[in-house]
Amino acid sequence: MNNNSIEFIKVEKSFVRDDGSRQVILDKVNFSIPAGKTTVIAGESGTGKSVTLKLILGLMRADGGQILVAGNDITQIRGRKLKEYRMRFGVLFQGAALFDSMTVYENVALPLRERTKKTDSEIKNQVLASLEQLELLGHEHKYPAQLSGGMKKRAGLARALQLEPEIMLFDEPTTGLDPVMTHEIYQLFAQTQKEVGFTSIIVSHDIPKVFNLADQVIVLNKGKMDVFPSPEAIQWSQKPHIKAFVKTTMGEIYQSHLVE
């Protein structure tokens, strides 16, 4: 188990629209993500889920507040330190973000080539092993444009896992996948997390299925966050917007009524 907990303290983020007005994405939000556990961030489109991931990665800067990762405030770090900090992450982007000009093999091998001193044959063995695990063997010489959505996601996942990250961020990992593949990807998450013990954050629309993986659920709404210690807890929330969210994503909760 690692100590890579993440804590947001009064984090603010807003964007300036084209007409000059401000759109508040995160309004002084506080929450913490426990180390070695899986946190699912849910919420409607445009509520700032991906922004939250980018803030954690330091790809965007918060307008105010602190983001503590393993106890260190990362909102102020820059340059080489930021680079070292990012090395601890594995990220699966929404559209997989594979490099168009490289084959699947080259994509998956890139982090190993750039960040490790492994020899070509070691890299080859490792890459082919993970491609086999993700059922991509035989497609290693294809370019991303020749792959289906699911294959791209799997290749992106293979690339993200190469450096054995301490924290994994998944931005909509199963969007565009068929139910069988979704299930397999989820199993793979659970399995690798068990083996590696990374802290994982999943931004997903795939509710309620993704809740099977969740230790904690965070729902984003209008710049505010509601944190639930378990997927079950969200269903019993009395807040109107959470009730509405549960109803649209999971359907009516079964309750027995006595007909009077």
Added chain:
Amino acid sequence: MQANPIARLGNTGLSVISDLGRMGLYLLQMIEGCFRPPFRFAEFMRQLNFIGVGSLVVIFFTAASTGMVLGLQGYYSLHKFGAEGMLGSAVSLTLIMELGPVLTALMVTGRAGSAMCAELGIMRISEQIDALDCMAVDPFRYLISPKLLAALISIPLLTAFFDVVGIAGGYIAGVQLMGVNPGSYFEGMRNSVTNHDIWLGTVKSFVFAVMVVWICTGRGYFVHQLRGVGFGAGSVSKVTTQAVVFSSISVLIFDYLLTAVLL
């Protein structure tokens, strides 16, 4: 919509200033990336091929037609004063100091600059640049600095190629078609073109190389942060148009400034 026009003006001002600041830092990072190991030889060669070899044909046709037009027009103007013997020096000086560097930079902007901008723009909106950042791979060293180095080598060479082809074009139009004495065409050139003129043309081509790569790649790199270009594929197309326009205008402005300072 924001109703207050003063606030809007202020916001526009702020965004222009932050854009300039961003581009300034971008230029520094791009130059710094050229000096930090490891050197990306394969990517550098790919860019050299794309910017340099790939532009040869378009530069050849531009230079040939420019040189021939200069030969013809120069002949008609000089003929009025009976000074056809000056044709060689007029054509060569115009090409070496002015048209060679400027037209080469403009053609490279249109052909390679637009492609570089679109490539980086697409990489940005499809999160490929974020992915590089997350793997702690420096996008400058990996993607942008090899382009700058390739442009710094290929644009001056393309300019030299432009000058030679243009002078040959002037020779064909002036000497072969209009009957100017070939000896006086080349002798006039030899007498009037100095090392300083060639140096001026070369300095311009180096400066233009930096400007083209800086502006074209920079617009694509920051496509997500620019206001008023929208999102997605539309933003990349708008930003590519912007890059070509800005880069061309900057080349023309700097052409005047460099001439004024260095002549």
